[in-house]
Amino acid sequence: MYTKTIKMPATKDSNIVKIAIQMADQQAQLIEFNQKQPLTGIIQELCNAWDLSDPDTYALQFSDNNNHNYITEKNRNEIKNGSILRLEHSPSKTASDILAKLNNGNNDEKVSALQKLSTLSNDVTFALEFINKQGLALIISQVGSEMAHQLYVLQTLLLGLLEQRMMTKMDPQDQDALDKIKELRRIAFDTEGSVSGDVTARKQGVFAKDYKKLGFKYDINPAMDFTETPPGMLALDCMVYFARNHMESYTKVVLENSCRADEHECPFGRTSVELVKLLCEVLRIGEAPSEQGQCYHPMFFKHDHPFEEFYCVCIVLLNKTWKEMRATTEDFVKVFSVVKEQITRALQSKPTGLDKFKLKLHQLTYSVITSLWQQERTSREECESHAKPIIELREQITPEIMDLIRQQRLGFLVEGTRFTKYGPRGQRMKDKFRYVRLSPNHKVFHYGECDEKSVPTIDELPAKLAVVEIRALLTGRDCPHMKDLQRRKTTHQLAFSLALDSVEVSSLDFVAPDEQVFDYWTDGINALLGNKMTSKETEKDLETLLSMDIKLRLLDAEGIDIPTEPPPIPDNPPHYDFCYELT
Incomplete structure (x- = not known):
């Protein structure tokens, strides 16, 4: 291949390196590249030698296998003796040509333009020119996932410059x-x-x-x-x-x-x-x-x-x-x-x-x-609560939780409660109070009159009622002291009675001071009688304790999606030769 040489004056200046310049369909030029000479001047001389007009539309590029970046005033010091460079269209000209093909070219031209854009997108100089010409907006509107990948690569590489x-x-x-x-x-x-x-x-x-x-x-x-x-x-x-x-x-x-x-x-x-x-x-x-x-x-x-x-x-x-x-x-x-x-x-x-x-x-x-965060947590818990493994776990631990609630209710009865006394027709008796508490062995109720502030001990409560004498628990309008509704002075929703087998006293009647005490006492009495605890407080406590217990048990599975159905059990292995006993 014939090579055309441009003679330069001999010099030993360290700023001058000997390189080759290539261009498509042109004979290569061997030149002495002066690092102190502006790039525009060098490109002007190369264009003159090849009879190229508009030198402003050209630029130099590295031609290494892993480096096709445009040469700028910032990276020109990377040019060494023996380097081979290429004269190509400038970043501005190349970006304009690519945009023109993407806008008006046929399918083959668009594919070719995208391939060239993909190759040049690693070069920051070209990328900035392309973006300044609104190339990014065009790409977003016209190109799908492949170009999105290239933009991701471009962004990653641009931000990667900060790594140093x-x-x-x-x-x-x-x-x-x-x-x-x-x-x-x-x-x-x-x-x-x-x-x-x-x-x-x-x-x-x-x-x-x-x-x-x-x-x-x-x-x-x-x-x-x-x-x-x-x-x-x-x-x-x-x-x-x-x-x-x-x-x-x-x-x-x-x-x-x-x-x-x-x-x-x-x-x-x-x-x-x-x-x-x-x-x-x-x-x-x-x-x-x-x-x-x-x-x-x-x-x-x-x-x-x-x-x-x-x-x-x-x-x-x-x-x-x-x-x-x-x-x-x-x-x-x-x-x-x-x-x-x-x-x-x-x-x-x-x-x-x-x-x-x-x-x-x-x-x-x-x-x-x-x-x-709260909405997402609630939604996740709601979704997980319907998963079969969670449902099975709830069923498994519910008896344990119900036993805890039962123990708490009986403990509340052992502590005792002060009730306001009511007459047989539901009328409140002024300054009359009754204190009732369950014995620690859960077999006897102790009760007696008290004042508004005292908390008597079991020994100070003279009357007794054995749990085995309780025939049934009555609530609301079924209570004997709530029969005369026209003259009652309290709400029947908080009333409950212990129906007795005794001949002397047919029932022991109460009106709870609030709904929680009503629920606790009715739950405790039902627990003593072997009945199911069905109050709103029991439902609330059960849900709260179940939720807390399940969360604690699933701490190790945090961040893992729980399947709605368990994975299938695999088939039995063809043989069990892999089993052995340790001696």
Whole structure:
């Protein structure tokens, strides 16, 4: 193959490397590439040699198997002696051609354009050009799951550029980083804005006090706050970006917390480090794109610093949530669990811009989140309660729970109750009270008159009634003292009587002071008589205790979906040769 050579003046300058330039349907050019010469000038010379017009529509690309990125002023230093580059259409021209084919091309042209877009989407330079030309909006409207995957890959790779900073610990000797920490203090507390104030006006002890107000964990040496990876230096980058670009919000956050009581302050430094770590986790920064992934967020393609702006919105949210929860430093983990829920739920709504993301966060207050959690928990429990394994478990433990309720009711009767005395026709007897209690062996009721405040012991109650003498329990209108309804002075719903086999006394009559006492006594008497306890209190207690017991038994299965039907029992094995006895 014939190669055309452009002669360059001989030089030993280290900025000059010898490389080859290829182009489709053209002879390769061997040139001496001057790192100090602008790329536009080099491309102009190449176009002149190949008689190409419009050099502004061309750009250089790497031609390595794993690197097809466009060459820019930022990455040109990667060109080494012997490198082979390609002259291709510029990112702007290529993006325009792809969009034209996607809009107006036939099916084959659209497939070809999508394949080229898939190849170039890893290049940030091209990606930004494509997005600026509204390519993202077109793709969202025209392309389905395959393109969604490519956008997911693009987002993952763009955010993946932050991994290096995320995994970089702060170097105590890094003067630039130390200056950024000082800048955070100066913007927050030096109202005159004087840079020289750091040198002349304040002592180190006062700086430490300011760093404590800023919420750093290590206020003597704040650099120590950025030694954990992740989030590493990415946390400092975000904090400085917030202070520089959203100064009013930054100073408001810092000054509001510096004025609170120590236990209620939301430490800006510490929460920022933890928040950046959380955001990296939510966005999976540092993870390679999966083959099936399709989850992307359009708002990250609409800003030059998407992650930093994302942090700025979330740090304001965090402070708002902290105040809503009236949190203290001991609630740090709890606050972040709520903030994570707010962020993930807002992202699930696929906001197209940061403004819509803010609006969604504004709707997801702390009270809304707790309400949603409760609804989801109730719904999950309701669904699980109908599963056959849960139904069988309820049936299995119900007798144990009913026995607990029975013991509680009998214990209540042993403690005893003071009842107001009523006449045979249901009239209340003024200042007349009867105290009744069951013996510890559950065989005898002891009762007798008492005053309004006394609690007599069993020995102080003269009358006795053996449980075996009770023929039946009567309630409501069936009670003897509720027969004359016209002259009654109490409600019959709380009345109950013990019908006796005794000739001398046919019944022992009561009116409970409230519904709970009525339920407890009727339950206890039914338990003594061997009858079923059917009161509303029993139903409520049974449901409460069953629910608590089942939750405790299922703690180890938290997060596991319980099937509505048990899995089928497998067939017997063809043989049992795998069984053996240990000697």
